[in-house]
Amino acid sequence: MIPFSFQNDFQNRLDHLEKAGRYRTFRVLDSGSGPIVDLDGRPRLLFASNDYLGLAGHPRMIRDTAAAVEKFGTGMGASRLVAGNHRLHEEVERGLAELKKTAGALLFSSGYLTHIGVVPTLVGPGDLIFSDSLNHASLVDACRLSRAEVVVYPHGDTDFMATRLGRKPPPGGSRILIVTDGVFSMDGDLAPLPEILALAGQYEALVLVDDAHATGVLGPYGEGSTAHWGIDPESLLTMGTFSKALGALGGFVAGPEILMAYLRNQARTLFYSTALPPAVCASVLRALHLLREEPGLLAGLRRNCAYFSNGLRALGLPLPPAGIPIFPIIVGTEAKALHLSRALWDRDICIPAIRPPTVPLNQCRLRISLSAGHTEEQMDTLLAALRELL
Ligand SMILES: *Cc1c(COP(=O)(O)O)cnc(C)c1O
Numbered sequence: 001m002i003p004f005s006f007q008n009d010f011q012n013r014l015d016h017l018e019k020a021g022r023y024r025t026f027r028v029l030d031s032g033s034g035p036i037v038d039l040d041g042r043p044r045l046l047f048a049s050n051d052y053l054g055l056a057g058h059p060r061m062i063r064d065t066a067a068a069v070e071k072f073g074t075g076m077g078a079s080r081l082v083a084g085n086h087r088l089h090e091e092v093e094r095g096l097a098e099l100k101k102t103a104g105a106l107l108f109s110s111g112y113l114t115h116i117g118v119v120p121t122l123v124g125p126g127d128l129i130f131s132d133s134l135n136h137a138s139l140v141d142a143c144r145l146s147r148a149e150v151v152v153y154p155h156g157d158t159d160f161m162a163t164r165l166g167r168k169p170p171p172g173g174s175r176i177l178i179v180t181d182g183v184f185s186m187d188g189d190l191a192p193l194p195e196i197l198a199l200a201g202q203y204e205a206l207v208l209v210d211d212a213h214a215t216g217v218l219g220p221y222g223e224g225s226t227a228h229w230g231i232d233p234e235s236l237l238t239m240g241t242f243s244k245a246l247g248a249l250g251g252f253v254a255g256p257e258i259l260m261a262y263l264r265n266q267a268r269t270l271f272y273s274t275a276l277p278p279a280v281c282a283s284v285l286r287a288l289h290l291l292r293e294e295p296g297l298l299a300g301l302r303r304n305c306a307y308f309s310n311g312l313r314a315l316g317l318p319l320p321p322a323g324i325p326i327f328p329i330i331v332g333t334e335a336k337a338l339h340l341s342r343a344l345w346d347r348d349i350c351i352p353a354i355r356p357p358t359v360p361l362n363q364c365r366l367r368i369s370l371s372a373g374h375t376e377e378q379m380d381t382l383l384a385a386l387r388e389l390l
Pocket of ligand 1: 110111112136138181185212213241242243249250
């Protein structure tokens with residue numbers, strides 16, 4: 001029996017969540033990822049996965065990963081600085097540096113752990129962080145953990161940042177970090193990186209871009225934000241994850257060697273968390289090769305985005321920038337979002353309602369995500385359901 005004070009308090013909070021319609025439960029998946037999944041005992045059409053290129057179930061990914069398990073086993077058993085630095089970790093880092101056109105890259109066990117390790121290593125008390133109001137929770141938490149002063153700027157508002165920087169330059173010796181998602185996870189829009197970098201140059205700020213949704217998606221070969229905008233990849237620090245378009249698990253940063261060397265020596269989530277299993281590295285290596293060898297995957301994703309955009313346009317709904325596979329349908333209240341999500345679920349279509357704290361109050365939404373594997377017929381099924389329900 002846990003102490004009564006905890007028991008009582010937690011039960012009260014859970015009751016509140018239940019009353020507010022925010023009590024969460026898990027659905028159970030009993031298949032691999034893909035456009036059609038076995039979810040809660042039935043086949044459902046899934047528009048909620050970030051496996052944008054369908055790599056999580058790609059035969060070559062599976063083959064290489066299985067071969068690496070056979071050869072190297074299932075777990076690494078130590079952090080990289082102790083005895084867990086595998087040749088495949090270094091190969092993945094070289095592959096990422098090549099993709100991102102940076103001097104180096106550094107792996108972490110997840111995207112979340114990347115931010116938690118990186119931000120507090122770059123800045124600390126007395127420093128200043130500018131953070132976009134719609135940044136991912138992992139960036140928000142990392143900023144808090146750094147104990148630097150955090151200025152949350154209105155979404156994409158570089159004028160606000162310029163004014164704030166011009167008005168009160170931080171005291172001498174303190175540093176400025178600007179952190180932003182490259183592609184915003186719940187809205188699908190892009191950060192104005194050229195403007196942000198211009199401002200950063202003017203005020204000697206370092207920029208950290210979260211490319212979780214841009215890696216494998218933006219740029220000619222899925223290189224990410226820097227290739228998309230034509231930005232010098234060594235002028236900033238880019239973070240990414242393997243958990244989305246690359247179909248695996250793990251996070252990384254890529255950038256100039258001085259930052260890699262510093263993080264390699266200082267980032268706590270690198271020291272105190274076990275290294276990724278070699279088999280995960282094998283998945284990522286194959287994913288990186290597929291970005292080059294099978295450009296048809298990214299072309300297919302872009303075709304699907306264009307097709308689905310046309311359908312949504314006919315319904316009068318706002319659209320993300322071309323080629324971004326994230327389509328938010330903002331309906332307002334939680335009740336509306338839940339109702340719409342349930343109505344789709346009743347038609348065997350899975351698109352969970354996104355509610356606070358993930359998005360602001362009264363901006364509840366369905367977040368539709370597409371993959372290269374969706375067929376036109378499957379997208380038509382969703383469009384027909386939306387036409388009926390909206
Ligand atoms: C998913 C996500 C992360 C975290 O990545 P994981 O590898 O899943 O931990 C970070 N930032 C953004 C924008 C994300 O969507």
